Amino acid sequence: xxxxxxxxxxxxxxxxxxxxxxxxxxxxxxxxxxxxxxxxxxxxxxxxxxxxxxxxxxxxxxxxxxxxxxxxxxxxxxxxxxxxxxxxxxxxxxxxxxxxxxxxxxxxxxxxxxxxxxxxxxxxxxxxxxxxxxxxxxxxxxxxxxxxxxxxxxxxxxxxxxxxxxxxxxxxxxxxxxxxxxxxxxxxxxxxxxxxxxxxxxxxxxxxxxxxxxxxxxxxxxxxxxxxxxxxxxxxxxxxxxxxxxxxxxxxxxxxxxxxxxxxxxxxxxxxxxxxxxxxxxxxxxxxxxxxxxxxxxxxxxxxxxxxxxxxxxxxxxxxxx
Numbered sequence: 001x002x003x004x005x006x007x008x009x010x011x012x013x014x015x016x017x018x019x020x021x022x023x024x025x026x027x028x029x030x031x032x033x034x035x036x037x038x039x040x041x042x043x044x045x046x047x048x049x050x051x052x053x054x055x056x057x058x059x060x061x062x063x064x065x066x067x068x069x070x071x072x073x074x075x076x077x078x079x080x081x082x083x084x085x086x087x088x089x090x091x092x093x094x095x096x097x098x099x100x101x102x103x104x105x106x107x108x109x110x111x112x113x114x115x116x117x118x119x120x121x122x123x124x125x126x127x128x129x130x131x132x133x134x135x136x137x138x139x140x141x142x143x144x145x146x147x148x149x150x151x152x153x154x155x156x157x158x159x160x161x162x163x164x165x166x167x168x169x170x171x172x173x174x175x176x177x178x179x180x181x182x183x184x185x186x187x188x189x190x191x192x193x194x195x196x197x198x199x200x201x202x203x204x205x206x207x208x209x210x211x212x213x214x215x216x217x218x219x220x221x222x223x224x225x226x227x228x229x230x231x232x233x234x235x236x237x238x239x240x241x242x243x244x245x246x247x248x249x250x251x252x253x254x255x256x257x258x259x260x261x262x263x264x265x266x267x268x269x270x271x272x273x274x275x276x277x278x279x280x281x282x283x284x285x286x287x288x289x290x291x292x293x294x295x296x297x298x299x300x301x302x303x304x305x306x307x308x309x310x311x312x313x314x315x316x317x318x319x320x321x322x
Contacts, residue, residue, distance in 0.1 A: 017101030145186030224254030
């Protein structure tokens with residue numbers, strides 16, 4: 001059913017008011033080992049609804065009852081649950097007043113295709129037409145927080161939490177929530193600039209030596225860890241990485257630095273709003289998920305590292321990469 005709907009609606013447009021439409025279903029139940037089970041809402045409970053004017057994007061997330069899903073024994077039973085969820089989606093669409101969006105036509109098509117999708121060989125009943133061209137949207141722009149202000153916040157957070165990464169990130173989120181939305185977005189942009197400078201083969205070598213392994217995600221989180229150490233360590237990493245004397249062993253992941261601005265923003269304006277979030281401005285500046293642009297510096301092989309970084313190699317020999 002869902003595959004059929006995704007294929008069919010991929011080629012459809014319902015006006016320039018909505019250029020992208022995301023419908024999500026959440027079926028999280030009790031996690032093994034959890035002390036207390038989380039609340040399991042009934043199918044159709046609205047978890048999230050947001051329309052972003054700038055991107056002309058509509059997002060709706062609906063809960064599926066976990067217990068009901070676990071008791072499903074046939075495709076027909078699963079389809080009945082999804083019918084209830086899609087009915088709630090349409091109810092929520094009916095409450096929206098989005099200019100240049102034909103919500104009624106979308107709902108008619110949705111239920112027509114749901115009827116087809118529940119029949120045998122549903123995928124053969126419709127051949128999608130060519131998608132209509134959509135004009136590209138401009139990239140969102142904003143002003144980065146001055147680098148001195150950025151480092152002041154990071155340093156204050158570190159000193160207040162003895163540089164414990166998780167507590168440091170929570171401190172930053174709370175502090176940023178007292179700033180204006182422009183300043184919160186500015187923090188995200190400055191963070192992206194700092195991360196972009198660390199996208200360097202020397203920093204990659206440091207991650208390999210310190211942690212013993214490196215992947216796209218672990219390298220990104222290691223760069224966040226370096227930023228959380230403050231401006232002195234950060235600058236030395238860029239200028240003379242082998243001369244860094246600070247212990248760079250990662251005891252707590254720096255990953256949560258990536259969501260600090262978004263957390264602060266949602267605390268400031270509330271999670272249900274039609275504004276672009278900080279990550280969307282940041283992604284337009286530097287998309288660390290796609291590793292935009294070539295890595296800076298000179299590539300290396302593991303056997304090169306003792307010569308290029310003799311001090312770091314000796315200090316973190318216990319990582320066992322040699």
